[in-house]
Amino acid sequence: MIGNGNVALDVARMLSKHADDLLVSEIPDNVYRALKESPVTDVHVFGRRGPAQVKFTPLELRELSHSKDVDIILYAEDFEFDAESDRQIQSNNQTKTMVGTLTNWIAEQPEDLSELTASRRLHLHFLHSPVEIYGDNTGEAGDPGRVAGIKFERTELDGTGNARGTGEFVDYPVQAVYRAIGYFGSSLPEVEFDHSKGVVPNDGGRVLDASGTHVPGIYATGWIKRGPVGLIGHTKGDALETVTYLLEDRDNLPLAAAPAPETIVELLENRGVQYTSWEGWLALDAHERSLGEKASADAGAEGIQRERIKVVPREDMVEISRGGVAAEV
Ligand SMILES: NC(=O)c1ccc[n+]([C@@H]2O[C@H](COP(=O)([O-])OP(=O)(O)OC[C@H]3O[C@@H](n4cnc5c(N)ncnc54)[C@H](OP(=O)(O)O)[C@@H]3O)[C@@H](O)[C@H]2O)c1
Incomplete structure (x- = not known):
């Protein structure tokens, strides 16, 4: 996972958690089934700056430690704080809290990592800037094939809150790379666009x-x-x-x-848009909850109780919300 924002933490948490521990949430069945098959043992999250420059927030960071049977692993060599980091820690309570959480975690970690017992590990790395992704060269006609590894340049803090390359490179064998490095808006035809901020004025x-x-x-x-x-x-x-x-x-x-409110419905119908109404949403909500009740009853009092089972295909959602027959889930 490349990036040190909340998206990176969300995705890393989902990849490292055991699928059965997600059943208490509203996880759709198709997602549950895919995660249940996941052979993942180690998830690595890489930030290009230091622990005081992360973009995620305290609650989302602490949430990571609530995953059952997942050990969090940190590396002492990534814990670099320069004078600018100290200033950031002192002037921002969120930064102070997160650096406190991370330093507590590393202090509590056994020196010998083989003492950790969880079946999955979530590694948080700092001061790593991505350089190259390797394929396993199994593809045809120049296709690099499946992901086999990733190269990073180690970085160091430059005193301004940014980081610069050190010329030292490290490789990690990995089988998948996810990117969570932020977003930039796209323009729309005939609407003004601020190309520097990526927003519509x-x-x-x-x-x-x-x-x-x-x-x-x-x-x-x-x-x-x-x-x-x-x-x-x-x-x-x-x-x-x-x-x-x-x-x-x-x-x-x-x-x-x-315009009268009904004209919106007329417009949608004239354009053949499959829309739903508030009542329709309530009908879908009731349907999903009833599927959850049924699954919970089938699982028995000792089994996992599901608040709802989500209907995933859009056409099924529309049909049920319009009073149609409940589709098979
Ligand atoms: N739980 C929630 O409510 C929740 C969940 C998800 C997202 N969000 C919010 O959604 C917004 C977007 O989140 P986000 O995680 O997509 O973006 P973000 O907070 O902007 O974080 C992007 C991360 O990607 C890194 N990055 C950018 N370019 C890079 C590059 N070329 N190489 C390596 N790393 C790079 C950034 O590092 P630098 O800092 O060094 O640039 C930063 O660590 C945030 O406000 C976030 O809080 C909230």
């Missing part, structure tokens, strides 16, 4: 044209509105702000220009 979600005037009827929310940052709570608050402006703008339209 907007004022609280009201999309602006090149002169900074709101383009009627166009709104933005989420990462295209403010960039790829923030936890789920921020994203919800952000959507609330945009929708509040949208409703305010609708209320301020002259009566003749204000």
Whole structure:
């Protein structure tokens, strides 16, 4: 796993956890089955800077240690703190908490790693910058085949909060590489785009044209509105702000220009869009919960109790939400 943000931690946690420990969540059955087959024993997460420069957040980091039968492994040589790191630790409570968690973990770790007993390991590496991914050369006609290894350049902190290469290279034999190095928005035709920030220019979600005037009827929310940052709570608050402006703008339209709510449904039907309604969503929710109840009853009181079984194919979700026959899951 390349990257030291929350996406990297989420993916690393999912890859290293035992599938049965995910059944208490709403994991879809197809995902559960794939993870159940997983032969994974070791997951490595690589950050290119030091422990004080990670982008993840304290709660998500601590969550890693809650996985059953998974040992977290850290490496003393990755724990470099320069004067700038000390300043970051002192000036930011989140950084202080995370560095505290990581240093506690490494202090508690046995010196002889063979004393660790879990069947899976999650390794957190710092000061590693990716250079090259190797294939096993089993592919045909120049295809490098399956992933067989990855090369990193060791880095060191440069005193500004960044890291520079040391000229020392290390190879790790790995069978898969996942990238979690952040996102950059994509532009849409006929809508202004800020190419340096990767966002659609907007004022609280009201999309602006090149002169900074709101383009009627166009709104933005989420990462295209403010960039790829923030936890789920921020994203919800952000959507609330945009929708509040949208409703305010609708209320301020002259009566003749204000579309009636039914026109949205008409538009979707005319375009053949498979939409659902709030009542439809409630019907799907009830259906998924009833499948969960049935699975729990089948498993018996001692078995794993499932709150719901998710319906995965989109067409089945639409059909059930529209009162159709429950599809086989
Ligand atoms: N639980 C949650 O609520 C949750 C879950 C997932 C995501 N999120 C949020 O979603 C947003 C995006 O998360 P994210 O993890 O995708 O991005 P992120 O927080 O921006 O982290 C990206 C990571 O990738 C590294 N990186 C970037 N380019 C690289 C390169 N060329 N080589 C090696 N490493 C590189 C960065 O290192 P540098 O710092 O050195 O650039 C950083 O460690 C964040 O605000 C995050 O908190 C929240």
